Amino acid sequence: MPELPEVETTCRGIEPHITGNDLQSVSVLQPSLRWPVPDSIEKLAGCRVGRVWRRAKYILIDVNRLTSNRSKGAPAGTLIIHLGMSGSLRICSNNTELRKHDHAEFRFHNGVCLRYHDPRRFGCILLSEQDVSEHALLSKLGPEPLSEAFDGKHLHRLSRKRKTPIKNFIMDSHIVVGVGNIYASESLFSAGIRPGRSASRVNAAQCDALAAHIKRILGNAIEMGGTTLRDFVNSEGSPGYFSQQLQVYGRSGEACRECGDGIKNKVIGQRSSFYCPTCQS
DNA sequence: CAACGGACCTGCCTGC
DNA sequence: TGCAGGCAGGTCCGTT
Structure with missing residues (x-):
């Protein structure tokens, strides 16, 4: 949740x-x-x-x-x-x-x-x-994803020598906070980047796109959370308000909404990672 | 440093 | 119907 x-x-x-x-x-x-x-x-x-x-x-x-x-x-x-x-x-x-x-x-x-x-x-x-x-838990955290301190240049600069998969990289709280498993897959789909690609092989323009999509997707999800705020205190279980917006997460085997190809699920860094093999490279 | 695996827990779903 | 096995939206820590 x-x-x-x-x-x-x-x-x-x-x-x-x-x-x-x-x-x-x-x-x-x-x-x-x-x-x-x-x-x-x-x-x-x-x-x-x-x-x-x-x-x-x-x-x-x-x-x-x-x-x-x-x-x-x-x-x-x-x-x-x-x-x-x-x-x-x-x-x-x-x-x-x-x-x-x-x-x-x-x-x-x-x-x-x-x-x-x-x-x-x-x-x-x-x-x-x-x-x-x-506090030790907070002092070494990277920037907030919705702040100006986080952008494509930040991603690009820190990723130059990193061979870790780009998905792991954007989920690393030292790089940027708040990008969890769902939104990592979703952002990479929007940016057209496969989750397993080495971080160092994502170029400056792609870093710009990736950062912009992270901001857009998280921002939208927060806004939608806002629409359920009224009955928030009564809500039981997960609201599911964003599940209809998901392009790839949890959709393995289903058709990509952009090209119709089948969505794949691959374990990267011990986490399920979803992507479209046609739209993402 | 960076990368990786393990650890912490319960609940729920699948398949035999 | 019961039960084993796998999986789950996070992230710190220890080891290589």
Whole structure:
């Protein structure tokens, strides 16, 4: 479920419910996620949620102290939440019944409750008590795909000596963040580049096209996520709002929408990779 | 450095 | 119907 558009949609969906809201309690029901959930997050009770933002696929929630005098308004820290392969965050009320795989719960004074749900437990919940951008998980990340810092020149410059497949290259978070397995295949299809081609063999013009398609496809998907925002908190399972837009992902054996040839599925870097052998070279 | 494989988990689908 | 096997949208880490 969570590629960048889902993570962005999640941020936008939870933000209005929790920003400015005061935490009554934080409970860890299952600390065994990708890394142990620190006990210290339970001490955020009594704090007020500030900004809800995102870096790559990490959801970041600033939390400030409210308690006495001097420390009032001082940052208590930033929650770092990753949804892994199967995670989700949902807003409910504090008497909503817990579901299987609800691993953490943030209850607010006004009755709102934020729950972290993750069957596969590949995600994480961490607390950074310093400048979160210096956190080991965030400090070495490449640019955001929708920012001006990311463009074809960036891709071209960094790929010159890289023989790794271009698909692996664009999924490398040191190069650019937020390009997951689905959108990597989709972007490469639009750019006419086979996923297995060596990164160093993608020329400057193709890098320009690839970067532009990554921006377009991710941007569109985020916009569509936005259209489901209204009932976001109630939604069960994956929305599937982009599945109709997919040109190659998950379509092996089906006809290419451009040329009619059969879509292929090849494992590259241990991940399924879909492409059209005629449209992509 | 770069490349690669393994690791972390559960659920769901397929085929015998 | 049961069960083994394969597969899944992420990404860090250790080894070569």
